[in-house]
Amino acid sequence: MRRKGAILMYEIELLVGGERKKYVRNEPPMLVDMTNAMKYQMHQIQMYSKDGVPNDKELDQQQKDQAKFASVFWHKQFSEKAFIEGADLAAIEVLSQALNDALGSSKEDEKPSKDNGTVDEEGTESD
Numbered sequence: 001m002r003r004k005g006a007i008l009m010y011e012i013e014l015l016v017g018g019e020r021k022k023y024v025r026n027e028p029p030m031l032v033d034m035t036n037a038m039k040y041q042m043h044q045i046q047m048y049s050k051d052g053v054p055n056d057k058e059l060d061q062q063q064k065d066q067a068k069f070a071s072v073f074w075h076k077q078f079s080e081k082a083f084i085e086g087a088d089l090a091a092i093e094v095l096s097q098a099l100n101d102a103l104g105s106s107k108e109d110e111k112p113s114k115d116n117g118t119v120d121e122e123g124t125e126s127d
Contacts, residue, residue: 008101012070012094014078014086021086023077029102033073037102040065070095073102 010025029037043065047058054062067080070087073095078086087095 010074010094010098012074012087012091014082014091015088016078016082016086021078023074025074025098029073029098033098033102034104036069036072037099040069040099041103066092066095069099073098 008026008028011022013020013022015021043061047054047062063084064080067083067087070083071078071080083091
């Protein structure tokens, strides 16, 4: 994601038919995107809150959920199948940022506090 002036721009590259193709979205997440991100998050919570590790079926569903969100978020410029077959780590990072933005979280929310709560030798707190 990049900010171009005051406009959000989400750029994702996928490997499609052996070529890297760039897809762009030039607007912030809308209500439909927020709702889809919440659905994705709910599925994640359900999958990881049970005992044990996710099974193959759940992991396949996670992949489909990611692809569906991505395809809809980028206004169906690419298919879910194209996303599944062509998304590399960089594309997943862009998708993660889009999901975070749609959920209303930001990189600032993820940064640890500067106040690490340490206490110096004199017994006073320091940063």
